[in-house]
Amino acid sequence: MIIHSKLKPEQVRLERLLRLIAALINAPRFLSIEELQTKVGLAKGQGEAGYPSDLTAARRAFHRDMNELTALGVPVIRGRAKVSEKDTWGYRIRKQDYSLPEMDIASDELAALHRATTAVRFHGISGAEALWKLGGQVGEGTDTELAAVPMYPCLADLFRAITEQRTVSFDYSGQPRSVEPWTLAFDQGHWYLMGFDHTRQDKRTFRVDRMVGQVELGRPNGFKQPADAPRWVSIQPWRLGNQPEITAQLWVDAEQVSLASRRLGQEPEIIKDDGSAVFTVQVNNVNAFRSVVLEFLEQAEILKPLKLRTDFVRWLEKINK
Secondary structure (H helix, E strand, O other), rough: OOOOOOOOOHHHHHHHHHHHHHHHHHHOOOHHHHHHHHOOOOOOOOOOOEEOOOHHHHHHHHHHHHHHHHOOOOOOEEEEEEEEEEEEEEEEEEEOOOOOOOOOOOOOHHHHHHHHHHHHHEEEEEEHHHHHHHOOOOOOOOOOOOEEEEOOOEEEEEEEHHHHHOOEEEEEOOOOEEEEEEEEEEOOOEEEEEEEEEEOOOEEEEEEEHHHEEEEEEEOOOOOOOOOOOOOOOOHHHHOOOOEEEEEEEEEHHHHHHHHHHHHHHOOEEOOOOEEEEEEEOOOOOHHHHOOOOHHHHHEEEOOOOOHHHHHHHHHHOOOO
């Protein structure tokens, strides 16, 4: 584990919790608080992860951590531990309680996963590492990258703020903003945050990569998310472009019509006898529209214009070679 200096308080707590879980899950027997204090390490100053050198303060911090692990559903068990010939309470996590069951993945399924991990790249995250844990690297990948998902340091804070209903403060377009975060979503290469902006006294959507500086978190349960808060940021990236506008017709299978209506933000123009539908979509960004069509896989098809359909088919054939 790499220790970073000048961590924020919530980062210090997370670092310490991760070390504590690692110590507990690797323990062959129940470990006392003193033993866990040694394994997790001592905090040598403010902004560094670890337990205080004072045992009383370390016990208080340890029990706070245990309460948080319990709230998160981490299966810590308690039993007798011997320290200096004295019986005391000890703690551990059994690996079988905190690991996924063995996954029986066929070779063709594993090959498909490998192709997926090479087609979608998360900056700073290796998909191959996860694949190896599932049974090894099988089959050929693809040289064509379908998507690159950027990861920003503030994303963890934003996810936490939504989960714990904390307000967030940040600079955006040169102005300070205070926002009740409702939804965090990824669309067409960008992360978006939607929530109630106290500065504007209205709902607003923010691009995460345009947030400047650190994101500051408010207290837990600092607001109550409204029941009708959207669970998805309604972005129409196919309209956000400088290309000449194209009127496209998109056929969608009956099972996907409801989802397509929400995704496209409109009702279909034609409903067929089998329940499938045709949407008429105004497109100013062909690449973005192509990505939307891919979301429906084989259950969607571009009908018109012919050039748009032909270019899409050629692109699919190229990446599948």
